[in-house]
Amino acid sequence: DVGKGRKQDHSIVGAKVFKIFAQKLSMDSSFIEMGQKIILFHTLMSKVAQREDIYSEQTILKFASHFPSERLLKMIYIFTYADMSAVGGNVYSNFTAKLLRTLYKNSLEVIGNDNKLKETSKRVKNENILMKKEEFLALAKSLQNAILSIPSDFLFTKYAPLSIIEISKNAISMEGEYVFKITNTKSLTIELIRKTCINIGYLLSKLSNLDIVNMDICKLFDGMKYFKIEFRESIDESQIELIESFIEGSFSKKSNLKLTKPKLNPFMFDVDCTHSQEYALMRLKCPNQKGLFAYVISIFDELNIDIASAKLNTIKNRVDDIFLIEKNSNFCKQKDTLIEKLTQ
Numbered sequence: 001d002v003g004k005g006r007k008q009d010h011s012i013v014g015a016k017v018f019k020i021f022a023q024k025l026s027m028d029s030s031f032i033e034m035g036q037k038i039i040l041f042h043t044l045m046s047k048v049a050q051r052e053d054i055y056s057e058q059t060i061l062k063f064a065s066h067f068p069s070e071r072l073l074k075m076i077y078i079f080t081y082a083d084m085s086a087v088g089g090n091v092y093s094n095f096t097a098k099l100l101r102t103l104y105k106n107s108l109e110v111i112g113n114d115n116k117l118k119e120t121s122k123r124v125k126n127e128n129i130l131m132k133k134e135e136f137l138a139l140a141k142s143l144q145n146a147i148l149s150i151p152s153d154f155l156f157t158k159y160a161p162l163s164i165i166e167i168s169k170n171a172i173s174m175e176g177e178y179v180f181k182i183t184n185t186k187s188l189t190i191e192l193i194r195k196t197c198i199n200i201g202y203l204l205s206k207l208s209n210l211d212i213v214n215m216d217i218c219k220l221f222d223g224m225k226y227f228k229i230e231f232r233e234s235i236d237e238s239q240i241e242l243i244e245s246f247i248e249g250s251f252s253k254k255s256n257l258k259l260t261k262p263k264l265n266p267f268m269f270d271v272d273c274t275h276s277q278e279y280a281l282m283r284l285k286c287p288n289q290k291g292l293f294a295y296v297i298s299i300f301d302e303l304n305i306d307i308a309s310a311k312l313n314t315i316k317n318r319v320d321d322i323f324l325i326e327k328n329s330n331f332c333k334q335k336d337t338l339i340e341k342l343t344q
Contacts, residue, residue: 001014002014002017002018003015003016003017011039011040011041011042011043012040014039014040014042015036015037015039015040018032018035018036018039019032019035019036022035034071034072034075037066037067037072038072038075038076038079041066041067041076042076042079042080042083043083044063044066044076045063045076045077045080045100045103045104046080046083046084046096046100048063048103049096049099049100049102049103050096050099054099054102054103054106055102055106057110057276057277057278058151060103060106060107060109060110061110061116061117061120061276062120062123062124063103063107064107064110064111064117064120065117065120065121065124066124067107068111068114068117068121069111070108070111073104073107073108073111077100077104080100081100084096113276116275116276119153119157120153122153122156122157123153123156123157126156126157126161127148127156129161130147130156130161130164130165131144131148133161133162133165135161135162135165136161136165139165139169143168143169143172146168146172146221146222147164147165147168147221149221150168150218150219150220150221151219151308152218152219152220152308152309153309154216154218154309154311154324155167155218155220155226155309158216167193167220167226168220168221170193171193171220171221171222171224171226174193174195174224177194177195177196177251178192178193178194178195178196178198178251179192179193180192180193180244180247182240182243182244184234184235184237184240185234186234187213187230187231187232187233187234188210188230188231188233188234188235188243189228189229189230189231190227190228190229190243190247191226191227191228192226192227192228192229192247193220193224193225193226193227194224194225194227194251195222195223195224196251198227198250198251199250199251199301200227200250200297200301201259201294201295201297201298201301202246202249202250203246203247203249203250204229204291204293204294204297205259205291205294205298206246206249206250207229207231207243207246207294208260208290208291208294209290210231210232210233210235211231211232211233211314212229212230212231212232212293212312212314213230213231213232213313213314214228214229214230214312214313214314215227215228215229215230215293215310215311215312216228216309216310216311216312217307217309217310218309219308219309259291259294259295259298260290260291260295261295262286262289262291262292262295262296263287263289264284264286264342264343265343266339266343268284268285268286269282269283269284269339269342270282270283270284270285271283271335271339273327273331273332273335275324277327278326278327278328279308279324279325279326279327280324280325280327280331280332280335281322281323281324281325282322282323282325282331282335283320283321283322283323284296284319284320284321284323285318285319285320285321286318286319287317287318287319288314288317288318288319292319293312295342296321296342299338299341299342300323300338302341303334303337303338303341304329305325305329305330305331305334305338306325306326306328306329307323307324307325308324308325308326309323309324310322310323310324
C-alpha cells in the first residue's frame with residue numbers, strides 16, 4: 001500500500017517501489033518478479049471472491065491465469081488474508097473466509113492445465129487492450145459487460161479488439177433472427193450472426209463446390225453465435241444473390257440432405273472429455289475432401305450436439321479441425337455414436 005495517495009493506481013506504484021527497494025537489497029530476480037506480481041494483483045482475490053461467480057470455470061481460469069503456479073497461488077491467498085485482516089476486525093469474516101477458500105481450492109484444480117491457462121492468459125491480456133480502446137469505452141456499460149462475458153476465448157485470442165467490438169455491435173443491434181455479410185474481393189467470405197438455430201449442414205452442402213479454407217464458430221452473448229466461413233477463391237458477382245438465398249434457406253430447411261460421406265476412420269479423431277469442467281474437445285486430422293465440413297456438422301446437428309466454438313482449418317490439402325463442445329449437450333455420452341456415424 002506504499003503507493004496510496006498517488007495519481008496512478010496504488011498497486012502499480014507499489015509494485016514499482018518494491019522492485020527498486022528489492023534490487024537495492026540485491027534480492028533474486030525471480031523473487032522480485034513474484035513480489036511485484038503479488039503487489040500488482042494484491043486486491044484481485046478478494047474482489048473476485050466477493051463480486052464474481054467463483055463456481056464459473058471462466059472466472060476461475062481468468063483468476064488463476066495471474067498465478068499459474070501452486071506457490072504463487074498460495075502466496076496470494078496468504079497475502080489476501082493478511083491484507084484484509086489488517087484493514088479492520090470485521091473485514092475478514094467467516095463468510096469471506098469461506099469464499100476465499102473456495103476460490104483457492106477451485107483455482108488449485110486448474111493450475112495443472114497449462115494449455116488452458118496460457119489460452120486464458122492471452123485472453124486476459126487482449127481483454128485489457130480492448131478495455132483501453134476509445135471505441136470500447138464509448139459503448140454502453142451493458143454492452144461492455146456483455147462483451148467481456150463472451151465464453152469463447154478463441155474470439156479474443158484470434159480477433160483484433162476493433163473486430164470484436166464490430167461483431168458485438170452487429171449482434172446487439174440485430175433486429176431479426178440473423179444478420180450476415182458477404183465479402184467477395186480477393187476471396188469469398190461469409191460472416192453470419194444468428195439468434196435462432198441455423199442448419200449449417202444445409203448451408204455448407206450448398207457451398208460444397210467451393211473450397212473452404214477456414215471456418216470459425218464463436219459463442220457470443222444472449223445465446224447468439226458468430227460464424228465466419230472463408231473460401232479459397234472469389235466468385236462471380238452474379239452468384240452473390242444465389243449465396244444469399246442459400247443463407248436464408250439455412251434457417252428454414254430441415255435436415256433431409258443427401259450428403260456425400262467422406263472417407264474417415266476412428267484414428268483421425270482425438271476426443272478429450274476432461275478438457276475442462278464445461279467443455280469437451282474433439283480434434284479431426286484428415287485429408288481434405290469435398291463436402292467434409294457439411295457432413296461432419298450435419299451429424300452434430302442430428303445428435304443435437306452444441307458446438308460452443310470451432311476452428312476449421314485446411315492447409316496443403318490437410319484438415320486440422322478443433323471443436324469445443326458443451327458437456328451439457330451429452331457429447332461425452334454420445335461420442336462413440338458420433339464417431340461411428342462419421343466413419344461407418
